[in-house]
Amino acid sequence: MNARHQQIIQLVSERGSVSVNELALTTGVSEVTVRQDLNVLEKGGFLRRVHGSAVTPESDDVGARMQTRFAVKKRLAEYAASLVKTGETVFIEGGSTNALLARELSVRDDITIITVSHYIAGLLREKGGDVIILGGLFQRSSESVVGPLTRLCIQHLNFHKAFIGIDGWDTATGFTGRDMLRCDVVNAIMEKQTHTIALTDSSKFGQIHPYSLAPSHPFKQVVTDAEIGEGYQKALISQGTILSLV
Incomplete structure (x- = not known):
């Protein structure tokens, strides 16, 4: 796990839900790279991907999912x-x-x-x-x-x-x-x-x-x-x- 992965995990943990666009702006990489990062982190159980965002791994966090789309x-x-x-x-x-x-x-x-x-x-x-x-x-x-x-x-x-x-x-x-x-x-x-x-x-x-x-x-x-x-x-x-x- 690299420093960017750790930064993404911390942001999602603190906020509950963060968009791919915001993660790209915060980490200074492209949205394509962020999506690749999210695939890796989701497989590791650190977060969960939803449409256009990453959310905490809880199965049904309504408050977090309200912010996606x-x-x-x-x-x-x-x-x-x-x-x-x-x-x-x-x-x-x-x-x-x-x-x-x-x-x-x-x-x-x-x-x-x-x-x-x-x-x-x-x-x-x-x-x-x-x-x-x-x-x-x-x-x-x-x-x-x-x-x-x-x-x-x-x-x-x-x-x-x-x-x-x-x-x-x-x-x-x-x-x-x-x-x-x-x-x-x-x-x-x-x-x-x-x-x-x-x-x-x-x-x-x-x-x-x-x-x-x-x-x-x-x-x-x-x-x-x-x-x-x-x-x-x-x-x-x-x-x-x-x-x-x-």
Whole structure:
């Protein structure tokens, strides 16, 4: 490990998330060299690469991931917020774009929000409408609750729309996630008779993760940005999915 590698590790550790562009400017090398460095450091377990940035190796640091592709995610959150009508009850599952959606909805007192995410609940603590936080086993890495009790709570609640964060989608596998317990929670939501919306930026398309999301209950709608590949667009539409590009 050279001095530049050590500098990158320290920056990412202190900040939680640092863009490739900023790392290149700070270390005085090209972005190509930084990406090569990040590949080496990710293999060593020192950090994790996401689209255009490096983040700390924790599996689901929502605060750090909110800073990656922030402008795109904010536009997605603003559009998603426009889908929520007065008087509705909505489920916000988790993830960085959903956290930004919660921020957008925090100015409204005419809706009720249900969530499994303590991080999202924290964003809503000072203003907005009613917030229902589900019970369950607290997962520290994602700041969310999971497990059988959470699934039971979902089964006894009703809501008009559900916004779900996803980790990957591929034509061969459909939607997938990194965490088995969080995927189980999502699948419980998908079993409800409600309008389910996958809210994600386009960097997740083409990625495959171990656990299937909604294998028998497909999403009604996908909200993503216009950078998604044309082939992915056609595949989603052919499945009967409402595709909203922002």
